[in-house]
Amino acid sequence: MLNYFKFFFLGCLTFLLFPPYFILPIGFLVFPYLFYQINYLNLKKSTRSSFVEGFLYGLGLNFLLFFWLKNPFFVDDNTKNLFFLSYLFIIYASLYFGIFFVILRFFKNQNIQIIVFPIIFIILEISRTKLFLSFPWNIFAYILSNQPYLFNVSKYISIYGVSYIAIVILLSPILLINIFNNKEKKFNIYYLLIILSIISTLYFLSNSSEKIDQNKKSYELDIIIYQNNIAQDEKWNSNLMESRLN
Template structure:
């Protein structure tokens, strides 16, 4: 069997890497079988090593660099096909997009796979079955993850770090090293079994033992940090007149356009019923993004009498809606904060817009061939730009709309006085797929990185109250409707991950180590 694999270019370069990529989805939510990555990374490394070794005989008359690239590319196609196929579900809501489903399902993974292709090309060129090659392999794949998270509009989806989301003690390190630093360490951990196949067994066992010591020390650190935090939170008490409750609403409603006036009124009444307002209790209600899809703020304001009737001066309501952007044809995707009289207290306009979902790249050209953004309306939303936090009572709230939660730089660059994150989302676009599960896992990471509570309200997604250590305190699943509520303690935000410096320090350390070993090896020659 091994001989068949070794002598088959189709298996080595295409089918096996592709299968490993498909298998990788099991490492992420909702499966969270982290252990599969301890198989995937060693196998991918050994394939690249074997292809390079064969380059001087079996592949010598063929462009072996192309083969190295294709190994990573095939892996990438499988990775993104299995991990992001749910995106195509959003194209089923409007029949004019049906023909684009194969494009989303096939061409998007084929494009994103280029990143892994370049990572395997760079690392594969140097790979041998030695320790230095493992370091090069790790730095290449962690660097390419960083690049794909930043280039163009950025797409930091399913970084390998996220496969640890259920191991809450382990990921407490995020607050110190950040997402990309932790991602590099995660890949390093997944590559650990490779040392069992290398020479110098004694040295390798020492390295494995030392890394396992660090791993379990980190687990103990995370466990102590969580326990200490829970004690501190339990000691936070407020006077009765200072108590403010946050109530997150999950309506579980279907996406529908062109509602009649009666239907729109019933929708608002339904949201109010789920909110269960108590007139004498200070409460901030958080409704999800997308419940008013297809309508703008002025449309909803016509129902202000419903808000005046059901809410009191002690109430504030947060919800997502389209808002006019100055010119009649310009709209923002916005999060607004209103009082019981439907007076706008604050408005946040989304910064990170979804390509093709909320804006159409090269709009002037693509509109001529009949393309438009997936959400209702032909015009693209406009970018919100830099904005301040939402200030309400003693809370300095960082608002994030939908997939903005996947970008760590938005929390890193938030004002120093930020003490709460509110994320509203519309996950009905992705049906009963793995998409909402993966989306939710990013909220847990942002909570730990920023050392803040994250309040998430999602329609047909996971609505949750996540504490500053990433523990899910209360939640509603995508199929549940209703509300969850809690008094949110004010958190000192002085301890948070503020930049990607640690990632670059680790990356430089790895690269410096490679050069040091290479220099010593050349001196011995």
């Protein structure tokens, strides 16, 4: 039971990576630890235990991320008794983390594990946001939304690509630890260099695009908003337009 609570607590800690907190250093502790739990300790456990641990991790995260979902139900007296439906979404979103923990059990090689970890994570994130909702609520890209030059690369790799970059960054301490311990050193160095090259390139593109946008000429527009009950001839009367603008 204490082990299950540990994963729920890790999910709660992960919540602090998201707006408005952006406590990114926590992620450099939580994600390497999750990687270790999934790919080492969980191999000794049943598939059911892995699913429950992943589900509880997701429950801790999603309960705090989506706690506000119950509020719209209290706006109207006819719906306030249905607020419990908001918790069904929290359970639904948490199921994907259980699936994630189970899938990673099937990869035995650590080099493959660290590559597929962010890939599977993002595939499931896309599934969660597209399958029934078609809205990207609280995806992991948002933890970088306070870093404009990193977050703005979404114009090149989509918002889910930014999520992938975020997960890869959070897993980077594993590469550094392996290099320091001389474990699969060559692979970890190459993989780290590839990651740094990709992030640097995207950062450069985003930075260059931002400078180009700043150099563009800006124009002022005068906008008039009419009510629907105003006659068309009055709307298009040039004299009346000028008087309203002045």
